[in-house]
Amino acid sequence: MFPKNTWYVACTPDEIEKKPLGRQICGERMVFFRGAAGQVSALDDFCPHRGAALSLGYVHGDTLVCGYHGLAVDCDGKVASMPMQRVGGFPRTRVFPVVERHGFIWVWPGDPALADDTQIPFLEWHDNPEWAYGGGLYHIKADYRLMIDNLMDLTHEAYVHTTSIGQDEIDETPVNTSVNGDTVETSRFMEGVIAPPFWQAALRYNGLPADQPVDRWQISRFTPPSHVLIDVGVAVAGKGGRDADPKYRVRSTVVDFITPETESSHWYFWGMARNFQANDHVLTQTIRSGQGKIFGEDLAVLEAQQKNLEVYPDRRLLMLNIDTGGVQSRRVLDRLIKAEQATSVEPA
């Protein structure tokens, strides 16, 4: 169950640098490639000739050539040519609206007529010299909504990520969840605490004392279909927290784009954007590597949870205050999916 009339992150530019990329998204097998001018296209990964995977083929000019018998499809899904064939009457290949923006390739798996690229979220860190970004991709065998739950409740940091970003005060501090239209926001503020290892390192990198009390914040923000951006940081205690003068604080954005593959698996694009020491590429790599390890810990937890829910599909789960972020996010999704179903007319 996922909305289809919406933008998902499909891949990152490096994934289509050298050859086409085949990737299943929302149940659809898609192929992504760049045309002659560098523009990205997304097609059904299914050659209209005999069903071969177009992603095993190669790009020629503005066409994707099937690696089996040479049928070439252009970026509009029209068959451009095939050796020795008149292709005028050949069926078109399905084209998925696709946009490259802010460092990601975005795809719209639903009705192309509704695709509106102004709905793609603005990512302030991209192409911004004051920011640096590093991230990665995990394939996770779990319903994508389990990942949304995970990120809309950071209480788990105290348990899953004990050696990096977890600290006791996390689960001792209440969270607040607010809903504003389709946006859900969960926030937690911890005042006068000692920073956990990850943040101590970040403080040191910024010339701030790592062993002094800080005010720490975490603000998870869900927007449909499954984007969770988390504003996180620490400030020298008593300086205003999140609103402190930048010289007293360290702040970054945890980036999570969650793309369903099937009903029970998803692609998880994770990363961190920071607006301090943006030119320190070694730091970017260090953070990226640490974050990759931290988020890998979630992977095992989610896959075991998925398996449990499959073995016991009828068990009811609790919905506590800490779950409100996930519950509200799922409510937004349910509403969007229902609205889609109401308006969609199945093809005859």
Added chain:
Amino acid sequence: MFPKNTWYVACTPDEIEKKPLGRQICGERMVFFRGAAGQVSALDDFCPHRGAALSLGYVHGDTLVCGYHGLAVDCDGKVASMPMQRVGGFPRTRVFPVVERHGFIWVWPGDPALADDTQIPFLEWHDNPEWAYGGGLYHIKADYRLMIDNLMDLTHEAYVHTTSIGQDEIDETPVNTSVNGDTVETSRFMEGVIAPPFWQAALRYNGLPADQPVDRWQISRFTPPSHVLIDVGVAVAGKGGRDADPKYRVRSTVVDFITPETESSHWYFWGMARNFQANDHVLTQTIRSGQGKIFGEDLAVLEAQQKNLEVYPDRRLLMLNIDTGGVQSRRVLDRLIKAEQATSVEPA
């Protein structure tokens, strides 16, 4: 098809020494752990909060703490605490009756009200200075009853285990099967034979001649649900066989506890208890290693058999005299399963 109101071997103490153990038994996902005083508990491996696997968590005092959000369940399945939550109204977690005895952890997957620990078999070798025990565990992708068949008819030793305990006389000697209530016993006595390699080594270890004729016996004893203890040994020929003066014989007990995981897979706890040279730990390791190899040969045979039975589910099998032990054991199981179904009332 397995009885549930009965005791199965769940694990060995070393498996829960350092952290909780998640294991599926009779279709139920269970977690085993030790509380503060060392006592073992078994719970649903399913956190009542969001369905995470409790086995990925950790033990704190007498509670098992979920590694996802810190919900702590006590040994009675009651939620003891959760950070920032009032847990009074939280649903209980299912508790499985569990007993540590004779070197194993035993679990009762069925109705706890019926659990009676006097039904756990007495294992004379445990904590007995005159005995030594070594064993191991295999996971086998086959119906647990195929393993019972295997062990209740040792004819296969002549074929599967040709280089260790097999010998031609095995399949030349008739077997006798007797049923006494729920106990099934199959015995074979070979008189005046030359011992196979395994027993020649055992004879030498005991200062007995390895190249002289011996009387050899094998007595497989099935008790529900799936325990097969096999009294095996050799004695200098003509000295009384199994009843010979201990100085003329070498004797041990092959230990087999078979625990269904699903309908088509099981956990196989195998081992050997011997009451000679009980303090020779090197010998224990040597026997254990040899037995592990021998029993690994059965594994391939059983998994191929399972696959065959799945491809051809309607084929009828033969039931020969050598199969009587397995057939009678299955008859006991069928009766127990039927009795359980007659008395159980499904929850509404």
Added chain:
Amino acid sequence: MFPKNTWYVACTPDEIEKKPLGRQICGERMVFFRGAAGQVSALDDFCPHRGAALSLGYVHGDTLVCGYHGLAVDCDGKVASMPMQRVGGFPRTRVFPVVERHGFIWVWPGDPALADDTQIPFLEWHDNPEWAYGGGLYHIKADYRLMIDNLMDLTHEAYVHTTSIGQDEIDETPVNTSVNGDTVETSRFMEGVIAPPFWQAALRYNGLPADQPVDRWQISRFTPPSHVLIDVGVAVAGKGGRDADPKYRVRSTVVDFITPETESSHWYFWGMARNFQANDHVLTQTIRSGQGKIFGEDLAVLEAQQKNLEVYPDRRLLMLNIDTGGVQSRRVLDRLIKAEQATSVEPA
């Protein structure tokens, strides 16, 4: 969907040299072995006693002895003996007609009464000092008919095998397909072209110029159930092509025997027979190794195509002139399958 009253290649002699071979063919689990005089037998790979895989057993005289309890089946499927048992009333094991001929073991999975070994194709290269043969076997997770399509249209060489036997002229040259009874033949003739790398090497091996124009031909011939023999070669341009004086040409036969395992997987026996430098065993190995690499490229394409067709089972494919060979071959198969179903009476 495959015909069963027909001969398939089951295995090659080397596969049953040392021990019995278990192989699933047309959904049936079979075991192949040689009796005392070297003759090959094929039986159900299912011991009538308890369903163990006979292929895990061993050959004794003219019987196959089950490795579990020693039941011995003879080449006619009759139980010959079992230790301590009277086997007179034991059910017979199913026997599959099997013939060793022309370097292969052929099996007839259908009604034995209809098996007629004159239908096994004659392979001129076998036991013929003027010919050499080298080949191999791949297991491919795709409907066997996708492989027939593949071989009955060599256009794909231009795309899949670009560095060996592919060349641009392939897809610039029309193909002709003819049907003659159950035989389908697709041919392509390229005149005055430069040979691709594989054929350049072959020309050099034969003392012919590799850099001069040649006439090249490819004639794929399908015969039921799934044999595709391809007459391929090059001749010095203008010397008569396929009919040129042998001193001006290099010619060989690409050998493809395709044996369904299940509805969605098959065994692919590939090879090449050549009638030049037949005694050069190093050359045989070189060609074999090169061909193995080339045909391995098809494997990835076919498995991805199979997956696509499973995800989108309702999509209609195109049937172009280049597909005529495959389409006509499938038509032959459909006719044969339908005829089988019309005459077969299901066992009660």
